[in-house]
Amino acid sequence: MTEPDSDSAYAMVCDGPGRLLRGERGPLPAPGPGEILVKVLACGVCRTDLHVVDGEIPASYPIVPGHEIVGTVLAAGRDAIGFAPGQRVGIPWLGHTCGHCRYCKEGRENLCETPQFTGASRDGGYATHAVADARFCFALPEGLSDLEAAPLLCAGLIGWRAYRMAGPGQRIGLYGFGAAAHILAQLAVAEGRDVLAFTREGDADAQQFARALGCSWAGPSTAQPEEPLDAAIIFAPVGALVPTALKAVRKGGRVVCAGIHMSDIPSFPYADLWGERHILSVANLTREDGLTFLTPDIVGKLKSHTVPFPLAEANHALAALREGRLQGAAVLVP
Numbered sequence: 001m002t003e004p005d006s007d008s009a010y011a012m013v014c015d016g017p018g019r020l021l022r023g024e025r026g027p028l029p030a031p032g033p034g035e036i037l038v039k040v041l042a043c044g045v046c047r048t049d050l051h052v053v054d055g056e057i058p059a060s061y062p063i064v065p066g067h068e069i070v071g072t073v074l075a076a077g078r079d080a081i082g083f084a085p086g087q088r089v090g091i092p093w094l095g096h097t098c099g100h101c102r103y104c105k106e107g108r109e110n111l112c113e114t115p116q117f118t119g120a121s122r123d124g125g126y127a128t129h130a131v132a133d134a135r136f137c138f139a140l141p142e143g144l145s146d147l148e149a150a151p152l153l154c155a156g157l158i159g160w161r162a163y164r165m166a167g168p169g170q171r172i173g174l175y176g177f178g179a180a181a182h183i184l185a186q187l188a189v190a191e192g193r194d195v196l197a198f199t200r201e202g203d204a205d206a207q208q209f210a211r212a213l214g215c216s217w218a219g220p221s222t223a224q225p226e227e228p229l230d231a232a233i234i235f236a237p238v239g240a241l242v243p244t245a246l247k248a249v250r251k252g253g254r255v256v257c258a259g260i261h262m263s264d265i266p267s268f269p270y271a272d273l274w275g276e277r278h279i280l281s282v283a284n285l286t287r288e289d290g291l292t293f294l295t296p297d298i299v300g301k302l303k304s305h306t307v308p309f310p311l312a313e314a315n316h317a318l319a320a321l322r323e324g325r326l327q328g329a330a331v332l333v334p
Contacts, residue, residue: 010026012315013062014053014059017061028129030077033078033079036083037076037129040128040129042149043069045068045317045331045332050322052065057260058121059121060120063121068150069118071125074129076134082137090139092153093117095118095121095136096115096116097136107286108286117284118130118132138287138291140294143296151328152183155179156299159235162258170194171225171230173195173232173248174232175244176198176221177203177218178321182209182213182329185215198220199220207219228253229250232249232256242268246279249277253277253278304329307329307331309330311334
Protein backbone atom coordinates (compact mmCIF):
# COMPACT_ATOMS: atom_id res chain seq x y z
CA MET A 1 0.00 0.00 0.00
CA THR A 2 1.44 3.37 -0.94
CA GLU A 3 0.18 6.88 -0.39
CA PRO A 4 -1.73 8.33 -3.36
CA ASP A 5 0.03 11.71 -3.23
CA SER A 6 2.66 13.62 -1.28
CA ASP A 7 0.12 15.19 1.08
CA SER A 8 -1.35 12.03 2.60
CA ALA A 9 -0.16 9.08 4.64
CA TYR A 10 -1.38 5.56 5.35
CA ALA A 11 -0.97 3.65 8.62
CA MET A 12 -2.03 0.40 10.26
CA VAL A 13 -3.54 1.35 13.62
CA CYS A 14 -4.11 -0.68 16.80
CA ASP A 15 -7.22 0.60 18.65
CA GLY A 16 -6.71 -1.53 21.75
CA PRO A 17 -5.59 -4.90 23.16
CA GLY A 18 -6.74 -7.88 21.19
CA ARG A 19 -7.93 -5.82 18.22
CA LEU A 20 -6.85 -6.44 14.66
CA LEU A 21 -5.00 -3.53 13.11
CA ARG A 22 -7.00 -1.37 10.74
CA GLY A 23 -5.83 0.76 7.83
CA GLU A 24 -6.25 4.51 8.11
CA ARG A 25 -5.61 7.24 5.57
CA GLY A 26 -4.82 10.74 6.83
CA PRO A 27 -2.83 13.90 6.27
CA LEU A 28 0.93 13.82 6.19
CA PRO A 29 2.23 14.25 9.77
CA ALA A 30 4.28 17.34 10.53
CA PRO A 31 7.51 17.24 12.57
CA GLY A 32 7.56 19.31 15.76
CA PRO A 33 10.58 20.98 17.35
CA GLY A 34 13.55 18.63 17.37
CA GLU A 35 11.74 16.08 15.21
CA ILE A 36 12.16 14.73 11.69
CA LEU A 37 9.56 13.46 9.24
CA VAL A 38 10.61 10.19 7.63
CA LYS A 39 9.23 8.35 4.62
CA VAL A 40 9.19 4.72 5.76
CA LEU A 41 11.05 2.31 3.47
CA ALA A 42 10.78 -0.77 5.70
CA CYS A 43 9.65 -1.63 9.23
CA GLY A 44 10.50 -4.84 11.02
CA VAL A 45 7.85 -6.83 12.87
CA CYS A 46 9.06 -7.47 16.41
CA ARG A 47 7.69 -9.66 19.19
CA THR A 48 7.30 -6.47 21.22
CA ASP A 49 4.69 -5.42 18.65
CA LEU A 50 2.72 -8.52 19.63
CA HIS A 51 2.95 -7.47 23.28
CA VAL A 52 1.58 -4.04 22.32
CA VAL A 53 -1.27 -5.53 20.29
CA ASP A 54 -2.07 -8.01 23.07
CA GLY A 55 -1.96 -5.40 25.84
CA GLU A 56 0.88 -7.14 27.68
CA ILE A 57 2.94 -3.96 27.95
CA PRO A 58 1.71 -0.36 28.41
CA ALA A 59 0.73 1.47 25.24
CA SER A 60 -1.18 4.62 24.29
CA TYR A 61 -4.09 3.48 22.13
CA PRO A 62 -4.90 4.10 19.38
CA ILE A 63 -1.30 3.56 18.33
CA VAL A 64 0.63 2.81 15.16
CA PRO A 65 2.97 -0.06 16.11
CA GLY A 66 6.47 -0.63 14.78
CA HIS A 67 9.90 0.36 16.05
CA GLU A 68 12.36 -1.17 13.59
CA ILE A 69 12.02 1.66 11.09
CA VAL A 70 14.20 2.42 8.09
CA GLY A 71 13.36 5.54 6.14
CA THR A 72 14.56 8.66 4.40
CA VAL A 73 14.27 12.13 5.90
CA LEU A 74 11.68 14.33 4.20
CA ALA A 75 11.66 17.33 6.52
CA ALA A 76 12.99 18.57 9.85
CA GLY A 77 11.30 20.60 12.56
CA ARG A 78 12.83 23.56 14.34
CA ASP A 79 16.07 22.74 16.20
CA ALA A 80 16.26 19.23 14.72
CA ILE A 81 19.89 18.52 13.97
CA GLY A 82 22.00 15.64 12.73
CA PHE A 83 20.14 14.58 9.60
CA ALA A 84 19.59 16.13 6.19
CA PRO A 85 16.69 15.64 3.77
CA GLY A 86 17.22 12.52 1.69
CA GLN A 87 19.42 10.84 4.30
CA ARG A 88 18.57 7.28 5.32
CA VAL A 89 17.98 6.82 9.05
CA GLY A 90 16.94 4.18 11.52
CA ILE A 91 14.32 4.75 14.21
CA PRO A 92 14.47 2.39 17.22
CA TRP A 93 12.28 1.47 20.22
CA LEU A 94 13.59 4.18 22.55
CA GLY A 95 11.99 7.31 21.15
CA HIS A 96 12.57 9.96 23.83
CA THR A 97 13.82 10.38 27.39
CA CYS A 98 13.44 13.18 29.92
CA GLY A 99 17.17 13.80 30.32
CA HIS A 100 16.92 14.88 33.96
CA CYS A 101 15.77 11.92 36.11
CA ARG A 102 18.37 10.05 38.16
CA TYR A 103 18.75 7.33 35.51
CA CYS A 104 19.28 9.75 32.64
CA LYS A 105 21.84 11.65 34.72
CA GLU A 106 23.62 8.37 35.53
CA GLY A 107 23.92 7.55 31.82
CA ARG A 108 21.25 4.85 31.99
CA GLU A 109 18.65 6.46 29.77
CA ASN A 110 17.14 3.04 29.03
CA LEU A 111 15.70 3.20 32.56
CA CYS A 112 14.30 6.76 32.23
CA GLU A 113 11.34 7.45 34.51
CA THR A 114 9.26 9.09 31.76
CA PRO A 115 10.37 7.59 28.44
CA GLN A 116 8.54 7.45 25.14
CA PHE A 117 8.68 4.30 23.05
CA THR A 118 8.26 4.15 19.30
CA GLY A 119 5.21 2.12 18.41
CA ALA A 120 3.86 2.08 21.97
CA SER A 121 3.64 5.63 23.35
CA ARG A 122 4.42 7.47 20.11
CA ASP A 123 3.31 6.35 16.65
CA GLY A 124 5.66 3.97 14.92
CA GLY A 125 6.51 2.57 11.54
CA TYR A 126 3.56 0.44 10.42
CA ALA A 127 2.91 3.36 8.11
CA THR A 128 4.12 5.17 5.03
CA HIS A 129 5.47 8.04 7.17
CA ALA A 130 6.71 8.48 10.72
CA VAL A 131 7.81 11.35 12.94
CA ALA A 132 10.72 10.83 15.33
CA ASP A 133 12.87 12.73 17.81
CA ALA A 134 16.03 13.32 15.76
CA ARG A 135 18.25 12.78 18.82
CA PHE A 136 17.14 9.16 19.06
CA CYS A 137 17.62 8.22 15.41
CA PHE A 138 20.66 6.52 13.92
CA ALA A 139 22.61 6.87 10.72
CA LEU A 140 22.75 3.50 8.97
CA PRO A 141 25.88 1.98 7.41
CA GLU A 142 26.11 1.70 3.65
CA GLY A 143 25.83 -1.73 2.10
CA LEU A 144 22.73 -2.79 4.03
CA SER A 145 19.48 -3.02 2.14
CA ASP A 146 16.40 -1.52 3.78
CA LEU A 147 15.05 -5.01 4.49
CA GLU A 148 18.31 -6.15 6.07
CA ALA A 149 18.65 -3.01 8.18
CA ALA A 150 15.16 -3.03 9.71
CA PRO A 151 15.54 -6.00 12.12
CA LEU A 152 18.85 -4.61 13.37
CA LEU A 153 17.00 -1.69 14.99
CA CYS A 154 15.52 -3.85 17.76
CA ALA A 155 16.26 -7.54 17.31
CA GLY A 156 19.86 -6.59 16.60
CA LEU A 157 20.17 -3.84 19.19
CA ILE A 158 18.55 -5.79 22.03
CA GLY A 159 20.62 -8.83 21.06
CA TRP A 160 23.74 -6.65 21.14
CA ARG A 161 22.90 -5.30 24.59
CA ALA A 162 22.14 -8.80 25.89
CA TYR A 163 25.35 -10.14 24.32
CA ARG A 164 27.47 -7.59 26.12
CA MET A 165 25.64 -8.25 29.40
CA ALA A 166 26.29 -11.97 29.01
CA GLY A 167 30.01 -11.37 29.48
CA PRO A 168 33.07 -12.76 27.73
CA GLY A 169 32.26 -16.47 28.12
CA GLN A 170 32.99 -18.67 25.11
CA ARG A 171 30.05 -21.07 25.36
CA ILE A 172 26.67 -19.36 24.93
CA GLY A 173 23.15 -20.76 24.77
CA LEU A 174 20.39 -18.91 22.94
CA TYR A 175 16.86 -19.82 24.04
CA GLY A 176 14.29 -19.00 21.36
CA PHE A 177 15.70 -18.84 17.84
CA GLY A 178 13.83 -16.01 16.16
CA ALA A 179 14.73 -12.60 14.78
CA ALA A 180 17.12 -11.57 17.56
CA ALA A 181 18.83 -14.93 18.06
CA HIS A 182 19.53 -15.49 14.37
CA ILE A 183 21.34 -12.13 14.23
CA LEU A 184 23.23 -12.60 17.49
CA ALA A 185 24.27 -16.15 16.61
CA GLN A 186 26.08 -14.88 13.52
CA LEU A 187 27.98 -12.28 15.53
CA ALA A 188 28.99 -14.72 18.26
CA VAL A 189 30.11 -17.34 15.75
CA ALA A 190 32.10 -14.73 13.82
CA GLU A 191 33.85 -13.83 17.07
CA GLY A 192 34.83 -17.44 17.69
CA ARG A 193 32.29 -18.35 20.35
CA ASP A 194 30.57 -21.71 20.67
CA VAL A 195 26.83 -21.12 20.22
CA LEU A 196 24.07 -23.55 21.14
CA ALA A 197 20.49 -22.94 19.96
CA PHE A 198 17.53 -24.02 22.09
CA THR A 199 14.20 -24.02 20.26
CA ARG A 200 10.62 -25.12 20.69
CA GLU A 201 10.20 -28.88 21.02
CA GLY A 202 10.09 -30.44 17.57
CA ASP A 203 10.96 -27.27 15.65
CA ALA A 204 13.26 -28.99 13.18
CA ASP A 205 13.25 -26.02 10.79
CA ALA A 206 14.55 -23.60 13.42
CA GLN A 207 17.18 -26.11 14.52
CA GLN A 208 18.37 -26.62 10.96
CA PHE A 209 18.43 -22.84 10.46
CA ALA A 210 20.56 -22.43 13.59
CA ARG A 211 23.06 -25.04 12.46
CA ALA A 212 23.25 -23.40 9.02
CA LEU A 213 24.25 -20.14 10.75
CA GLY A 214 27.12 -21.84 12.54
CA CYS A 215 25.63 -23.02 15.83
CA SER A 216 27.50 -26.09 17.07
CA TRP A 217 24.33 -27.66 18.49
CA ALA A 218 20.60 -27.12 18.11
CA GLY A 219 17.81 -28.88 19.97
CA PRO A 220 14.80 -28.46 22.24
CA SER A 221 14.85 -25.97 25.11
CA THR A 222 14.15 -28.80 27.55
CA ALA A 223 17.53 -30.41 26.80
CA GLN A 224 20.57 -29.90 29.00
CA PRO A 225 23.92 -29.32 27.28
CA GLU A 226 26.65 -31.93 27.63
CA GLU A 227 28.99 -29.25 28.99
CA PRO A 228 27.81 -26.26 31.08
CA LEU A 229 27.25 -22.93 29.39
CA ASP A 230 29.16 -19.79 30.33
CA ALA A 231 26.01 -17.77 29.67
CA ALA A 232 22.46 -18.18 28.44
CA ILE A 233 20.37 -15.51 26.71
CA ILE A 234 16.61 -16.02 26.75
CA PHE A 235 14.70 -14.40 23.89
CA ALA A 236 11.55 -16.50 24.16
CA PRO A 237 8.93 -14.86 26.47
CA VAL A 238 8.69 -18.02 28.59
CA GLY A 239 9.45 -17.65 32.28
CA ALA A 240 9.85 -21.41 32.73
CA LEU A 241 13.05 -21.19 30.70
CA VAL A 242 14.81 -19.25 33.49
CA PRO A 243 15.15 -22.25 35.85
CA THR A 244 16.02 -24.43 32.86
CA ALA A 245 18.79 -22.08 31.78
CA LEU A 246 20.09 -21.76 35.34
CA LYS A 247 20.65 -25.49 35.41
CA ALA A 248 22.54 -25.22 32.12
CA VAL A 249 25.09 -22.57 33.16
CA ARG A 250 28.25 -23.16 35.14
CA LYS A 251 29.04 -21.64 38.51
CA GLY A 252 29.51 -17.91 38.01
CA GLY A 253 27.50 -18.10 34.78
CA ARG A 254 24.85 -15.65 33.67
CA VAL A 255 21.26 -15.99 32.51
CA VAL A 256 20.17 -12.89 30.60
CA CYS A 257 16.44 -12.33 30.04
CA ALA A 258 16.31 -10.27 26.86
CA GLY A 259 12.58 -9.76 26.34
CA ILE A 260 10.45 -6.82 27.42
CA HIS A 261 7.71 -9.20 28.57
CA MET A 262 7.89 -12.72 29.96
CA SER A 263 5.44 -15.09 31.57
CA ASP A 264 5.88 -15.69 35.30
CA ILE A 265 9.04 -17.43 36.43
CA PRO A 266 8.22 -20.57 38.43
CA SER A 267 9.89 -21.28 41.73
CA PHE A 268 13.15 -23.20 41.70
CA PRO A 269 15.62 -24.55 44.30
CA TYR A 270 18.15 -22.11 45.66
CA ALA A 271 20.80 -24.70 44.78
CA ASP A 272 20.24 -23.92 41.10
CA LEU A 273 21.15 -20.26 41.70
CA TRP A 274 23.91 -20.90 44.22
CA GLY A 275 27.48 -20.82 42.99
CA GLU A 276 27.33 -17.10 42.18
CA ARG A 277 25.15 -17.59 39.15
CA HIS A 278 23.43 -14.41 37.94
CA ILE A 279 19.99 -13.63 36.53
CA LEU A 280 19.83 -10.32 34.64
CA SER A 281 17.25 -8.52 32.55
CA VAL A 282 17.70 -6.28 29.54
CA ALA A 283 15.56 -3.14 29.60
CA ASN A 284 15.18 -1.25 26.34
CA LEU A 285 18.36 0.20 24.82
CA THR A 286 20.53 3.28 24.90
CA ARG A 287 21.80 5.47 22.13
CA GLU A 288 25.28 4.19 22.97
CA ASP A 289 24.09 0.68 22.07
CA GLY A 290 23.10 1.93 18.63
CA LEU A 291 26.31 3.87 18.04
CA THR A 292 28.49 0.87 18.93
CA PHE A 293 26.38 -1.74 17.13
CA LEU A 294 25.41 0.00 13.89
CA THR A 295 28.96 0.18 12.57
CA PRO A 296 30.48 -1.41 9.46
CA ASP A 297 32.73 -3.59 11.64
CA ILE A 298 29.78 -5.15 13.47
CA VAL A 299 26.97 -5.26 10.93
CA GLY A 300 29.41 -6.40 8.28
CA LYS A 301 29.46 -9.76 10.08
CA LEU A 302 25.68 -10.12 9.88
CA LYS A 303 23.00 -10.97 7.37
CA SER A 304 19.39 -10.45 8.38
CA HIS A 305 17.14 -13.18 7.03
CA THR A 306 13.86 -11.47 6.26
CA VAL A 307 10.36 -12.25 5.01
CA PRO A 308 8.74 -9.18 3.40
CA PHE A 309 5.04 -8.38 3.75
CA PRO A 310 3.08 -5.48 2.22
CA LEU A 311 2.16 -2.86 4.82
CA ALA A 312 -1.56 -3.64 4.46
CA GLU A 313 -0.82 -7.26 5.48
CA ALA A 314 0.53 -6.31 8.91
CA ASN A 315 -2.03 -8.56 10.62
CA HIS A 316 -0.81 -11.53 8.59
CA ALA A 317 2.80 -10.76 9.52
CA LEU A 318 1.90 -10.57 13.22
CA ALA A 319 0.02 -13.86 12.97
CA ALA A 320 3.01 -15.56 11.32
CA LEU A 321 5.25 -14.32 14.13
CA ARG A 322 2.81 -15.42 16.82
CA GLU A 323 2.49 -18.89 15.34
CA GLY A 324 6.23 -19.39 14.87
CA ARG A 325 5.97 -19.67 11.07
CA LEU A 326 8.95 -17.42 10.30
CA GLN A 327 12.60 -18.19 9.79
CA GLY A 328 14.27 -14.87 10.52
CA ALA A 329 12.31 -11.63 10.69
CA ALA A 330 9.14 -10.31 9.06
CA VAL A 331 9.47 -6.85 7.52
CA LEU A 332 6.65 -4.59 6.34
CA VAL A 333 7.27 -2.71 3.12
CA PRO A 334 5.00 0.29 2.33
